[in-house]
Amino acid sequence: HWIECLSILSELQTGVKSLAGIVTVLLAFKLHDLQLLVHDARRCLQMNFEAVQKHCMEIYESALVWIPKNSLICKTYIADVSRVPKVILGLPDSWGPAELIMQNGSLVRSVAFSQDGSRVVSGSDDNTVRIWNVTTGEVEAELKGHTNLVTSVSFSQDSSRVVSGSMDKIVRIWNVTTGEVEAELEGHTDSVMSVSLSQDGSQVASGSYDQTVRIWNATTGEVEAELKGHTDQVRSVAFSQDSSQVVSGSDDKTVRIWNVTTGKVEAELKGHTDCVRSVAFSQEGSRVVSGSDDEMVRIWNVMTGKVEAMLKGHTNSVTSVAFSRDSSRVVSGSDDRTVRIWNVTTGKVEAELKGHSYSVRSVAFSQDCRQVVSGSDDKTSTALGTFRRIWNVMTGKMEAGLKGHTDLVMSVAFSQDGSRVVSGSIDTTVRIWNVATGEVEAELQGHTGWVTSVAFSQDGSQVVSGSRDATVRIWNVTTGDSQSIFASNITLPDGSRVNKTSPGHFRIFYPLQQPTLSMNSSTQLSDDGHWIMANLRNCCLPSEYRNFRCSSIWGSRICLGYQSGRVVILDITPTL
Incomplete structure (x- = not known):
């Protein structure tokens, strides 16, 4: 109590x-x-x-x-x-590595921890900077002022200020307590893609599509240095711990280390074979880590300019990298939807964190090295919700999940008796699930495009599926065979269109009776998708279960399909 x-x-x-x-x-x-x-x-x-x-x-x-x-x-x-209420299907056996999932209103491009780890700042495509409470997952402040996508965010060392960069070409410094803009740094002639605060908070570094790196006085807003040398867009910048150097990564495939005082290039690190998306210094400043569209993470020796380690494992562009505070680990996020934690000494992957259903845009370690925050393109069907996940680095094991779809679930439906669920997915398959056991009874393969709609026949012996491969298929539930394929269209004189089967007939069934639900057990979703409601009880969906793509209701049971390929079935009937 x-x-x-x-x-x-x-x-x-x-x-x-x-x-x-x-x-x-x-x-x-x-x-x-x-x-x-x-x-x-x-x-x-x-x-x-x-x-x-x-x-x-x-x-x-x-x-x-x-x-x-x-x-x-x-x-x-x-x-x-x-x-x-009982989750029949879709509940993991154990806690996953994601400790907290925070739902945002738009795609998240950048995330960062405060120094004490109590807050996370995020920048997103709705032009907003948000500050989140890590304990509760709630928004503490929404900082509005940018007029285009927010591409990069960072806390000051004392967590009293936040700096943000945007495609509106402006760098803004915000007061965390009041939510007001303290300074607007204007001068870039194209989108600002990355920002970094010096340790004492006196300077801001910014990298832009205009191919320059700028060093700003955080108090006066004046440009102290304009660093030129890159021959393509600058994607990422970061200060060294002592603020004497800035590292930058560019679409010209190079990493450059600049002397902040002189504005000169101290090292040009070459080796990546594609655009460099992210760079960061180690705590002691002797190493730099970089992530690239060539799917590689590289660790460089700052003194020699040589590559110390090449970390291979990602299967798509590496979008974000960061060192842990003790410099023993590197975290990386990728378009392959994973977050990886690497041991710097061995070059081995210590943990592969799966859970995001779209590209990971940004990653960062907490100061105590026990947590990682990640921002992603995960989107819901209703509010375009995007998620940041906070992962436990110590446990870091892969999240337990269902064996099933490998991509977004587009449609789900119950059988007439509620004993089965059928689901259709972007992975081109149709799956039939046993509601009692949660097991897949059949995986129906044949479509060559996204499966966008599925339904059971009245007696439950057949399933019909529609796909972007321009076919409608009818499947035998028992055998798993495709009985009919409606592949071509014909146009009638009145302009309407119908499908034509290979045998030449297309049957449309209109059931004489539709099943009715008892008012005592009717179930529905709230308009915002946060609650499952029944006459006798309600159940709140945690944020990580709200990004469903489709839903189906049968009596007191509700089935939800997700972008990740997950299917969840919940029975809200009270147990008396």
Whole structure:
């Protein structure tokens, strides 16, 4: 009842922080089982913070619904868990590495931690800079003023200011407390793609599509140096720890190290075979890491200009790189949708963090090296929601998930008796799921384009699917065979169009009766997609479950399909 009371007193954030502190103490005393239980409680509360904060009783109604089956808290409170709505399909067996998922209103291009790790700043395509509370996942401030995409953001060392760069060609310095603009740095003649604050906050470095790097006085807003030398767009800039150097990466495939005082190039690092998308200094300044469209991460020796390590593993462009504070690790984000953590000494991947369903745009380590934040192009069907994920570096194991679709799920539907679900995906397959077991009963292959719509026949013996390959297929559910393929179109005299099958007939069935749902068990989604509602109970969807692409309802059960290929089925019927 402690959490319930904290909710009533509007002190829920204090509870999350307290649980995190207790975990640290229990770790020190090696009380492993108790530490896991408290850790589970904290994760559960973080995931459901919004619901429990608004309605204290949701700690019983919603929070217990989404606990992984193998978690200690689920096993400990099994009697309570059995009385809440049940996730039949799509619930992971254990907690994944993503500790917190924060939903934004647009594509996120840049993210960064504050010095103490309590906040994250993000820049996105809706021209807005947002500051997030890491404990609760809530927005603390929305900084508006840019008139185009925000491409890069960074906190000052004392976390009192945020600097942002935008495609509106302007660099802005914001006061975190007031949310006001302290300075607008104007001078670039094209989009600003990257910004960095010096350690003492007195200077700002910016890189632009105008092929220049500029050093600004953060107080006066004047340009102190304009660094010219790149022959193509500058994608990334970063100060060294002592602020004596700036590193830049460019579409000209080079990495350059500049002397801030003289404005001269001290080193030109060549080796990448495609555009350099991201660069960063190590803490002691002796190394530089770079990520490129050539799918490689390179670590360079600043003194010699030589490559110390080539980190291979990504299967698409490397969009963002960063060193950990102790310089022992590098984190990288890629268009291959993964975040990877590398051991600098061995060059090996320590963790591959999967969960994003689209390109990863930005990554950063927390100061204590225990967390990584990532920003991505993940988009929902309703609000174009984009997600930042905060990952646990220590556990870093791959998130448990369903074996199923490998890409966005476009359509889902229940069978008439509710025992099965059919799903269609961009991966060109149709899958039939057993609702009772959560297993895939059949994978129907044959389409050569996205499967955009699926449905069961009235008796459940057939499935029909429509695809962007310009065909409609009817499948036998038992055998998995495609019985009919409607491939070509004919135009009638009145201008309407129908499909023509290879045998020459196309049958359209109009059921005489449609099933009706009992008013006592009717289920629906709220307009904002945050709640599943029934007459007898409601259930709040955590933010990571809200980015569904499609949905289907059968009685008290609801099926949700996601961009990642995940399918979730929840039964909201109360257990009496």
